[in-house]
Amino acid sequence: MDAIDRKIVALLQEDASLSLAQIAHRVGLSQSPCWKRIQRLEKAGIILRRVALISPESIGMGLTVFVSIETGDHSSAWIGKFAQLVTAMPEVMEFHRMAGDIDYMLRVAVPDMQAYDAFYKKLIDTMPLKNVTSRFSMERIKSTTAYPIAADIKPVKKR
Known part of the structure; x- marks a missing residue:
């Protein structure tokens, strides 16, 4: 994963409903290479699925x-x-x-x-x-599904 992949993952963790055009614009790519990266991240098992979070x-x-x-x-x-x-x-x-x-x-x-x-x-x-x-639980103070994505984090390869 390079810096652009990490940006894509961070964006999708925050809001998986973003359009491909919005994601591509935010990471500085055209839509086609951005879509190929998303597909590669899904195939590699980094992006497992995209879901709606419910209250x-x-x-x-x-x-x-x-x-x-x-x-x-x-x-x-x-x-x-x-x-x-x-x-x-x-x-x-x-x-x-x-x-x-x-x-x-x-x-x-x-x-x-x-x-x-x-x-x-x-x-x-x-x-x-x-x-x-x-x-x-009496009160949910923090709840997130987004992992912190730092620029220098290297993903662990699946065996």
């Missing part, structure tokens, strides 16, 4: 819960089945395997406490879990 409150998903999970089983079979079950739950917005004192962290979006209780019951019924701790 969770505006669609009735106003409760965000961070769920810490500890398990007593760390076998690959258990992890594979657990990952399959949890990723299929639509309330789970993010799912991370962690280092440290907890094994997994989920970010869950639900309409209210009653919906979270139903989610929680479904979660603990999926597989045996050692400990599940829920933390409720």
